[in-house]
Amino acid sequence: MEALPYLLKVNICWVVFYGCYWLLFRKHTFFMLNRAYLLFSLIVSFIIPALELQQTVSVVESAGAAVIATGTVIVGEVTPNTNYTAYLLLACYCAGAISMAIALIKAILQVCQIVRSGISVPMQEYQLVISQRQYARSGSFSFLKWMIISNDDYEQNFEPIFTHEMVHIRQWHTLDILLIEILKVLFWFNPALWLYKRALQDTHEFLADEQATDRDNYATFLLTYAKGAISSSVTNQFFNASLLKRRIHMIYRNRTAAWLRGKYLLLLPVLALAVVLMAARKYVSEERNTETKNKYGTGLISVKGIVTDESGLPVTNAAITFSGTYESTVTNTTGNFEVNNIPRGSTITVIHDDFLRYTQKIRKPNAEYHIRLKSNAKQLLTKQERSAAKRMLAGNESSRIPLDRWPGLPGRSNFIAMTLKYPEQAILDGVEGHVSVSFHIDTAGIVSDAKIEKGVRKDLDNEALRIVRMMPRWRPAEKNFKPVAVRYTMNIAFNIAVDTLPLAVRQTAPPGFWGNRSIYSPAKTGPIGDKLVRELFEKSVLDLRDSTPPTTKLQRFRIAMYRPLPGKMVDMRIKLPKK
Structure with missing residues (x-):
């Protein structure tokens, strides 16, 4: 986990949780719940960004192609670019953190000095310390298990101050303040922590003031006690002028209805949303099988x-x-x-x-x-035409062998989309079309002997040959559950409007978009002998009528013959010698 994104998410969580407190809970008299909420939100903000949500990502296996370019490599000196802004920000952060740490240590040492110089009286749950007169301006306060009371307060106002400070000691309010001060050292730049401290101090004082039995006398005492004591940042000060107005206002505030405790359940959707948005993501790949x-x-x-x-x-x-x-x-x-x-x-x-x-x-x-x-079939053939068609099909029987499984290349469309580079001159000339390429696929699926069967232009033909020669192993064809070598013909489409799109868009094209018209034929396994001679002499009779040349259209698997209109018959049959 990277440190900077994690700390940024922690600070964002503090801001969000304090905003929820200020909007929903700060005016309630559920002081214990408010204190629990503030402490819980401080701690849980460190946990949420550290959580990892596992997310499964499907990965489709696709064929890739590697192009190795050779040439001269020129090596020059690389001048490092110094980022002075980052150093300046780091220096400012360190200066702020050091200043806050010094202030915290100084405040703790001052409290220790007051405790050591005062008169200590051990009690059952706490230790009473009567401070010396030179520390009179510090007033009365509590720190952990020490209750520090000035001479004047000990002689004149001991009972209300004692009752008030005992609440701070028994509920360990000092630990809340120390936690905030330590976080302020590390995250002094976040204003949410300063607001957190103020909210906790208010809550502590409200909890302590809640023990007063006579609200009128206690409020009168607070007003008469106001004397500008200097407060410490790490202690629970009995008198704090900035809190006086809010303390008196809360003393006279009517207690919040009990059913409003249900508002704290609103924290659950806020937590869920924070986890979804702030938790780290762990991506687990899953290959499609x-x-x-x-x-x-x-x-x-x-x-x-x-x-x-x-x-x-x-x-x-x-x-x-x-x-x-x-x-x-x-x-x-x-x-x-x-x-x-x-x-x-x-x-x-x-x-x-x-x-x-x-x-x-x-x-x-x-x-x-x-x-x-x-x-x-467009028309029926005569008996003689069917016989001629059977003789032709018999001579071409080797090209019609049935296959149990055709050869295949998983991810063919994506491979062509990633590999195809449209020639620049062809783009300028606006040349498009389909290039028909045939190639040999042996029993191991290796592609070789690529040839252009039907081309468009030389540069497009060369690009089609380059794509075929870079193809990885194919899945070989099978006959009788055994791999066989075949001659495979494939069309590669060149379309300027599509091929110039970004690669991410071209990869989303449906299968077969880049040309899927494929023809297979058995691979040649030996010499053809007199095959060409046999094909020539299979047509033993030519039928010519008058001077009209014959019009014959031959197609694979059928023959269709078109005769001219009846006319004068001239026997011009040419008998070829028998073999």
């Missing part, structure tokens, strides 16, 4: 179901993703899927090249979802 949350059911659920087409047949290799998480999967050969650790209320998205995109809100945590996909 999605498996633990799912195990205990605190916001994460499991989602399972089946994906079929319009005729009820299962759809295999359909990609299934969820909003708010990077968990994803693909359907198996029976069209079934099951994913754990999915946030409640997220949206499920099913993507397949042969069908339209499907989205649905997850509302029931334990229900099994039956998803029907609609075909996106």
Whole structure:
């Protein structure tokens, strides 16, 4: 705990508690409760700032990137900047503390000198000291267990003074004054302590005056006794001219109703508020573990179901993703899927090249979802066209292997947001777009062999390559519950309005905001042989009508052919030699 903030909070608590006393309790005749409140508030003000309130902070594990720059480092002399203001304030504080300490010691030594020089008479509960005449101006007072009475008071006014000072001795009022004086030495700059001392002295005198049986005679005695005695800062002086008016006023004041003692319960909310505002904070980090949350059911659920087409047949290799998480999967050969650790209320998205995109809100945590996909084919194919499509798909079968789990990088959006540096020239030119980057992810999750599949401009392409090359280890893809190497394609979005925002704002972007269109394909494991030759000779027949060139549109997983209007048929089929 730092000393200066702690002491500042202590002084603020004193000011607040004294303000409550002045507003609520100072006019009450519950003198013992007032004294207890003042002493309690003085002590508890040291305890409240020392309390520690534990606060748990959730920490999300995110991937970071380190950039090591090499270059020439120039070392120069550092001239220390001397803070003379701090030294001046420290000197003023020490001077004030020393002055207050000297005054306190001097007052205590003066009382000791009066006790040693006077006539001491040991009594049962106290020790009576009759002071010498050279100390007559000090008057009568009490200090701890000593009752010091001047010669004149001993001869003329012994009984009322004796009764008054005995209350001070029995209730140990001197200890209250000593506590205040010691605090004044350390915190002499705080005016609340001076007000505390005055309030305690008033309360002491009210308690002692309360023992008087005849209020009129006692008030008359106080007025006739007034003679300008010199008071000491550490004693309970019988006569104090500054307190005389308030003492007489309190003697004649009607006693406060007993039910008003309940006002002291208002101290409880004040204490609670002081603890909340002034207590120290201890932050305890708590890493988010999605498996633990799912195990205990605190916001994460499991989602399972089946994906079929319009005729009820299962759809295999359909990609299934969820909003708010990077968990994803693909359907198996029976069209079934099951994913754990999915946030409640997220949206499920099913993507397949042969069908339209499907989205649905997850509302029931334990229900099994039956998803029907609609075909996106624009027209039916003939028998010959379907055969040609099957031959093409057979030659491209290696790019459609199903995965049990896609590769993933936790915190991908935050990583891109923290790493991306928009080229300055591109900002000036207003160039934006999506850069498609493919890279190899091996069985250990290491990224390598980054290439630009579709670029925007050279500087944006280079920045996208730099981001990919700085990526940490990915979670590798799995097939048959074993890691496999894949070729992964990812789009990195460049948006001037977003990328120039502060980092703290960019980190709050939802998952996938920085480009989440990803394509995977199996990694090449050997030489391709005559693959290019086979692809060329698979198209064994070209059908040309008149001089109109053919218009053919090939798409993954389907083939759609558009024929021109019927006309004169010219047989221009070219037969290629067989292998």
